[in-house]
Amino acid sequence: MRTRQHAAPGRAGAALILSVMAVMVVSILAAGFLQLSLSVTRRLSSSADAAQALNLAEAGLAEAYTGLGMAKSGNVGTPEQPAFFGGGLFWVEATTHASGVVELECTAMYGTGRATLGMVCEPVAIGVASLGFFTLEDLRLNPDVRLDSYDSAQGSYADQINTPLNNQGVIGSNGDVSIGSNNKIFGDAIFGPTGKVDVGSGAVVTGGTSARPELEELPPVEVPDVAMKSVAVKYTGGSPMIVAPGEAGYSSLSIGKNSKLVLKGPLTFVVGTFLLGTGAELTFDTSDGPVQMYVTDSLDLSTSSIVSTSTQVTSDSIIMVSAPAGKTVSFGAKSQFYGFIYAPEAEIHMSAQYELYGGLVCKELQLAAQGKLHYDLSLGATLKSAMPRMLAWRVVELPQAVAARRTDPFQVMGLDPKALPSPSAAHEDQVLEVRYVADDGTTDTYFGHESDFDWNQVQELLYGVRDGLAFYLPDDYASSGDIGVDPLTSLVASSLSSKQLRDALLAASPGVSAEALVAACERNPPMSKSDLGAVLIANHPLDLDTLLAAIVSTALDSSTLKGVLVANSPLDPAALAAVLARSPPLSLSDLTSVLATQ
Amino acid sequence: MKQPPRPRQGGWTLIELMIALTLLACILGKALYVMQAALALAGDETASLHYEDQARRTMDRIALAVMGSDRDSLVPQIDEIHTNNITYRFSLGLEDGEVVWSAPEAICLNDGRDAVEWCENPGAAEERKVIWTSLVSPLLEGELVNGIDDNANGLIDEDGLSFVLEGNSVRIRLTLRRPEVDGRLVMQTVESVVCCRN
Numbered sequence: 001m002r003t004r005q006h007a008a009p010g011r012a013g014a015a016l017i018l019s020v021m022a023v024m025v026v027s028i029l030a031a032g033f034l035q036l037s038l039s040v041t042r043r044l045s046s047s048a049d050a051a052q053a054l055n056l057a058e059a060g061l062a063e064a065y066t067g068l069g070m071a072k073s074g075n076v077g078t079p080e081q082p083a084f085f086g087g088g089l090f091w092v093e094a095t096t097h098a099s100g101v102v103e104l105e106c107t108a109m110y111g112t113g114r115a116t117l118g119m120v121c122e123p124v125a126i127g128v129a130s131l132g133f134f135t136l137e138d139l140r141l142n143p144d145v146r147l148d149s150y151d152s153a154q155g156s157y158a159d160q161i162n163t164p165l166n167n168q169g170v171i172g173s174n175g176d177v178s179i180g181s182n183n184k185i186f187g188d189a190i191f192g193p194t195g196k197v198d199v200g201s202g203a204v205v206t207g208g209t210s211a212r213p214e215l216e217e218l219p220p221v222e223v224p225d226v227a228m229k230s231v232a233v234k235y236t237g238g239s240p241m242i243v244a245p246g247e248a249g250y251s252s253l254s255i256g257k258n259s260k261l262v263l264k265g266p267l268t269f270v271v272g273t274f275l276l277g278t279g280a281e282l283t284f285d286t287s288d289g290p291v292q293m294y295v296t297d298s299l300d301l302s303t304s305s306i307v308s309t310s311t312q313v314t315s316d317s318i319i320m321v322s323a324p325a326g327k328t329v330s331f332g333a334k335s336q337f338y339g340f341i342y343a344p345e346a347e348i349h350m351s352a353q354y355e356l357y358g359g360l361v362c363k364e365l366q367l368a369a370q371g372k373l374h375y376d377l378s379l380g381a382t383l384k385s386a387m388p389r390m391l392a393w394r395v396v397e398l399p400q401a402v403a404a405r406r407t408d409p410f411q412v413m414g415l416d417p418k419a420l421p422s423p424s425a426a427h428e429d430q431v432l433e434v435r436y437v438a439d440d441g442t443t444d445t446y447f448g449h450e451s452d453f454d455w456n457q458v459q460e461l462l463y464g465v466r467d468g469l470a471f472y473l474p475d476d477y478a479s480s481g482d483i484g485v486d487p488l489t490s491l492v493a494s495s496l497s498s499k500q501l502r503d504a505l506l507a508a509s510p511g512v513s514a515e516a517l518v519a520a521c522e523r524n525p526p527m528s529k530s531d532l533g534a535v536l537i538a539n540h541p542l543d544l545d546t547l548l549a550a551i552v553s554t555a556l557d558s559s560t561l562k563g564v565l566v567a568n569s570p571l572d573p574a575a576l577a578a579v580l581a582r583s584p585p586l587s588l589s590d591l592t593s594v595l596a597t598q
Numbered sequence: 599m600k601q602p603p604r605p606r607q608g609g610w611t612l613i614e615l616m617i618a619l620t621l622l623a624c625i626l627g628k629a630l631y632v633m634q635a636a637l638a639l640a641g642d643e644t645a646s647l648h649y650e651d652q653a654r655r656t657m658d659r660i661a662l663a664v665m666g667s668d669r670d671s672l673v674p675q676i677d678e679i680h681t682n683n684i685t686y687r688f689s690l691g692l693e694d695g696e697v698v699w700s701a702p703e704a705i706c707l708n709d710g711r712d713a714v715e716w717c718e719n720p721g722a723a724e725e726r727k728v729i730w731t732s733l734v735s736p737l738l739e740g741e742l743v744n745g746i747d748d749n750a751n752g753l754i755d756e757d758g759l760s761f762v763l764e765g766n767s768v769r770i771r772l773t774l775r776r777p778e779v780d781g782r783l784v785m786q787t788v789e790s791v792v793c794c795r796n
Contacts, residue, residue, distance in 0.1 A: 036644065047654065393665070396691075
């Protein structure tokens with residue numbers, strides 16, 4: 001029989017006690033090291049998160065800064081819909097101040113890290129001048145107004161008529177835009193966010209029409225502190241009254257009949273009430289520097305007075321009007337004024353004989369019928385000066401809401417990182433106008449909100465504008481024929497009647513481009529034979545392409561075509577062959593007449 | 599008659615007991631040694647991390663201050679030569695469309711040269727001082743007062759806090775030092791180069 005032996009009572013549990021003690025010692029050590037390790041990890045992680053958040057905030061500022069240089073607003077993402085980048089998120093808020101500077105503030109979150117950085121930029125040339133011809137209130141244009149554009153940096157207006165640069169005007173308002181009958185708007189019309197555009201009969205807008213994304217705010221005129229002559233001055237002398245360079249101020253100045261006032265730059269000229277009487281003359285002499293004229297009460301340039309500028313540099317002759325609404329601000333003079341007029345609180349009356357080259361921004365505009373406005377593109381931004389200038393950078397105190405919870409930002413804000421846009425896609429939406437070469441090789445244009453445009457289809461960008469401000473112009477854009485459409489070609493393609501089109505083309509003759517003439521020959525609905533014939537004859541000698549287009553055009557009858565061919569004889573053999581092959585053929589007598597001139 | 603086998607006596611013999619106690623003493627002694635060594639190591643590591651953490655935090659504050667400062671306001675002009683103090687102004691943002699700059703501030707060693715001091719309106723009646731960190735080494739790590747560049751950083755006899763202007767950037771070096779109870783010195787040096795943004 002086997003018996004089970006039991007351990008002696010005195011030995012029971014001794015090994016267990018030792019084992020437990022050993023395990024406890026090891027456990028305490030392990031726990032201590034674990035605690036240390038966790039502490040180190042937490043500290044390192046927190047430090048790394050803070051550094052990463054700072055880097056993200058820098059990246060956000062860089063994104064917004066670059067955007068400003070591309071005519072974007074500077075707003076990137078929002079607290080509700082931030083941009084996702086580098087495993088964290090950020091948003092940039094841009095505030096444009098009255099002085100024109102833009103304050104960017106970027107808040108970034110990464111893990112437990114939070115950072116807010118601020119930057120103050122001065123967007124170069126992004127000023128009110130880039131608005132073109134703009135009014136705060138509804139803009140109603142009287143009939144037969146012409147608005148177009150040119151670039152004073154590329155030469156004179158006359159040299160740029162019927163070139164692509166002539167077709168980039170901008171007209172707009174914060175409200176409605178009514179384009180009167182027979183207006184020729186060679187460029188874009190941009191109305192207010194809740195406004196609309198009305199195009200009268202026979203009127204043409206060669207560019208796009210669209211709503212601006214938000215209301216434009218016009219900064220008030222800051223009148224410089226200049227010593228003013230308190231007594232009213234009325235000058236009636238025979239010799240010109242010359243205001244010397246420097247500063248000058250008059251509470252009231254009246255230039256009498258047939259007298260002359262010369263403002264000699266560089267000059268800051270402040271005047272309360274200014275009257276240019278009958279036959280009087282005002283000259284902005286900017287040969288040695290710019291002239292800035294501030295009008296604080298009223299301005300009246302009578303209809304038989306004359307205003308002139310000594311140079312054609314539009315940025316050198318500035319008229320700033322701080323007169324409130326209800327005061328007379330009348331530009332009735334006969335003038336070819338090269339300059340910029342700014343009157344954010346005034347209603348401006350402008351006669352048809354006050355031909356303005358430059359820009360005009362005001363509260364209200366009453367432009368007489370047949371008025372002419374020529375927007376100077378150089379007043380807006382150019383690529384050479386488009387990058388903003390950084391004025392200050394700083395670390396901003398974290399907003400309370402951001403600093404409060406230092407955990408995963410996506411959890412804190414209830415966001416799905418996959419649903420957030422990338423930084424480049426998070427920029428505020430704007431009105432975009434681009435001309436580009438598409439993937440299929442065709443040249444195309446787009447005008448509308450940028451969010452609706454697919455940049456992937458762009459193979460090569462030819463020209464780009466955001467909210468009326470150019471962000472891409474090729475170096476040779478002034479001479480390149482590919483980047484813009486001849487405004488007259490746009491005119492031909494418009495819904496103008498045959499007679500209206502004839503008048504417009506005859507007005508531009510004999511300088512109408514071959515492209516526009518060919519388009520006129522191929523137009524559908526066709527021009528009347530007499531209208532087309534008159535235009536073709538007014539532009540002889542015609543090049544071969546135009547002649548061939550005229551020969552095959554169904555708009556011309558045998559007799560009218562004969563007149564065109566005779567006027568351009570002797571004909572090129574190719575043209576002659578086309579005449580002989582024409583269907584329907586020329587009448588025998590017309591053909592004989594043409595052949596006789598060869 | 600066959601006697602039943604005598605049952606084995608319980609307990610240990612004296613020899614067994616001696617051997618067991620000896621082994622136990624050895625094991626416990628070893629465990630104690632390991633634990634003490636581990637705790638000492640952990641203590642060193644903790645202290646080192648603490649100093650590094652303190653040095654990094656101080657460096658971050660200095661770096662952010664220098665980043666936000668107007669380079670032209672850095673006084674003295676520390677071009678080429680190192681210094682242990684800078685005076686600067688930084689942007690406070692915009693007011694009425696104009697950039698507003700702060701009152702002058704300074705980062706320097708205190709009178710005892712053993713603490714980094716931040717000072718607002720230095721020298722003015724409304725001067726305000728804050729110690730950002732103590733335990734600053736009299737000299738940067740590896741440097742001796744002998745007129746020679748001992749630590750091969752291009753500087754001679756530099757203090758525990760030094761600034762060197764390099765173009766638009768400022769190189770900042772900081773060494774913290776603390777003697778331990780066993781006489782050892784725990785030193786932690788951090789270095790950073792930051793660009794003046796303004």
